[in-house]
Amino acid sequence: MTPMISLASPTRFLALVGTVVPWLSALVVVLLAVGLYLSFFVAPPDYQQGETVRIMFIHVPAAWVALGCYVVIAIAALGTLIWRHPLAAVAAKAAAPIGATFTFIVLVTGSLWGKPMWGTYWVWDARLTSLLVLFLLYLGLIALWQAIEEPGRAGRAAAILALVGAINLPIIKFSVDWWNTLHQPASVFRTDGPTIDPALLTPLFVMGAAFIALFVLLHLIAMRAEILRRRVRALQQTQVAHAAVAEA
Amino acid sequence: MSAALTLLRRDVILAWREGGAIGVALGFYLVVVAITPFGLGPDLNLLARIAPGMLWVALLLAALLSADRIFHNDYEDGTLDVLTTGPLPLPVLAGVKCLAHWIATGVPLALLAPVLGLLLNLPLDAMPLLVLSMLVGTPAVSFVAGIGASLTLGLRRSGLLLALLVLPLYVPVLIFGVSTVSAAVVGPGSPWPPFLMLCALSLASIVLAPIAAAAALRTAQR
Numbered sequence: 378m379t380p381m382i383s384l385a386s387p388t389r390f391l392a393l394v395g396t397v398v399p400w401l402s403a404l405v406v407v408l409l410a411v412g413l414y415l416s417f418f419v420a421p422p423d424y425q426q427g428e429t430v431r432i433m434f435i436h437v438p439a440a441w442v443a444l445g446c447y448v449v450i451a452i453a454a455l456g457t458l459i460w461r462h463p464l465a466a467v468a469a470k471a472a473a474p475i476g477a478t479f480t481f482i483v484l485v486t487g488s489l490w491g492k493p494m495w496g497t498y499w500v501w502d503a504r505l506t507s508l509l510v511l512f513l514l515y516l517g518l519i520a521l522w523q524a525i526e527e528p529g530r531a532g533r534a535a536a537i538l539a540l541v542g543a544i545n546l547p548i549i550k551f552s553v554d555w556w557n558t559l560h561q562p563a564s565v566f567r568t569d570g571p572t573i574d575p576a577l578l579t580p581l582f583v584m585g586a587a588f589i590a591l592f593v594l595l596h597l598i599a600m601r602a603e604i605l606r607r608r609v610r611a612l613q614q615t616q617v618a619h620a621a622v623a624e625a
Numbered sequence: 626m627s628a629a630l631t632l633l634r635r636d637v638i639l640a641w642r643e644g645g646a647i648g649v650a651l652g653f654y655l656v657v658v659a660i661t662p663f664g665l666g667p668d669l670n671l672l673a674r675i676a677p678g679m680l681w682v683a684l685l686l687a688a689l690l691s692a693d694r695i696f697h698n699d700y701e702d703g704t705l706d707v708l709t710t711g712p713l714p715l716p717v718l719a720g721v722k723c724l725a726h727w728i729a730t731g732v733p734l735a736l737l738a739p740v741l742g743l744l745l746n747l748p749l750d751a752m753p754l755l756v757l758s759m760l761v762g763t764p765a766v767s768f769v770a771g772i773g774a775s776l777t778l779g780l781r782r783s784g785l786l787l788a789l790l791v792l793p794l795y796v797p798v799l800i801f802g803v804s805t806v807s808a809a810v811v812g813p814g815s816p817w818p819p820f821l822m823l824c825a826l827s828l829a830s831i832v833l834a835p836i837a838a839a840a841a842l843r844t845a846q847r
Contacts, residue, residue, distance in 0.1 A: 458840070510793050510796055513789075513792075513793040514793050517789050517790040520786055520789055520790070521776065521777075521786065521790060524780050524781070524782075530844050530845065533840075534776050534845075537772075538772075538776055538790060541772055541794070541837050542794070545794050545797075548797050549796050549797055551797075552796060552797035552800045552801060553796065555800065556800045556804070
């Protein structure tokens with residue numbers, strides 16, 4: 378609990394971000410370099426899909442981050458509503474555009490992969506459709522943040538919406554699966570072991586680690602920017618208040 | 626209980642007498658369905674095939690049209706503040722208002738649907754199931770719309786924002802509602818499994834949505 382409390386102070390958080398960001402950036406660069414090298418030069422082409430299988434090394438890790446980011450937002454929403462943690466709302470706000478971007482990457486790479494594999498850029502396949510709905514939920518969150526000017530209310534409103542979405546996402550997923558299934562079933566995380574060859578699995582996991590580290594890095598930087606933005610806003614408000622007092 | 630019933634009566638009467646609120650929703654429903662054949666061509670077989678989906682999508686849009694009014698008028702004139710100091714807990718209050726929206730909008734739209742179904746060449750024997758699925762599904766529509774209405778309370782262009790927030794959440798309702806009717810029109814399979822899922826969605830949103838709406842009302846009120 379102690380680290381949570383000490384991190385509750387935005388000042389300490391900013392100091393921490395300052396020390397972490399350079400190291401994390403270096404880690405992201407190394408992981409991405411190794412991961413991309415493995416993906417494009419070492420991994421063998423698939424016996425059926427040929428070279429297009431390499432899209433997977435971008436597509437699948439982006440999907441992990443896209444989903445994981447919503448989990449981060451949902452946890453931050455609980456932090457906002459239950460504990461009123463000052464950084465939780467900042468974390469939720471900073472995560473939404475990042476999650477939307479990764480979801481967009483999943484959709485674009487998915488449709489580029491779909492063209493050679495399924496013969497069309499977009500099919501209303503269950504998993505792709507669920508991701509599209511997730512993208513719409515992210516857009517809704519961003520729109521709500523932008524529509525409400527007062528940060529306190531915006532934070533709580535977005536937290537409620539995020540939790541409503543978190544309850545709805547499994548239901549949407551289930552209903553869409555029920556509606557149509559064409560996508561290949563889960564093939565990495567299965568109880569009887571992955572069905573992907575290790576030669577493809579290693580680059581996939583390196584890329585996964587790279588994308589997760591990239592998400593953490595982007596999230597920390599976005600949170601720092603949001604904290605600073607709020608400080609500027611507070612300073613401007615006191616300035617205006619002083620000016621008003623001076624005039625009166 | 627009597628306080629809840631009084632509030633329900635008041636809200637429904639206000640909705641009926643507000644002048645145009647229900648009429649506009651019904652008219653919007655009619656217009657959306659009526660212009661569809663102009664976009665798709667007058668092929669009756671095609672229209673019959675897409676009729677369940679068309680009727681459900683148009684119903685969602687028509688219901689959303691009046692959704693931002695659920696709390697808006699009472700918020701503007703201060704009635705909402707008075708009501709929150711009254712005997713009703715806030716979630717019950719929010720639930721009653723959503724229920725009033727269902728009675729004043731969901732039910733009339735569901736009852737109009739078979740008439741519009743005729744325009745789209747929906748087979749007659751699918752009509753009872755169409756009305757039934759809509760009567761059972763529209764509570765979920767109204768209660769989830771209540772969450773959106775409370776989140777966007779007092780914002781500019783709240784109607785548009787409401788639609789953006791809420792429409793993705795309607796995907797399950799739409800899927801199971803359309804599946805129920807389609808199963809009756811073209812098959813394959815029985816209409817009852819999706820129908821029961823629709824019931825489950827409505828029951829779950831009747832229980833959960835008022836809690837979320839109440840929390841959102843509190844954030845709007847300070």
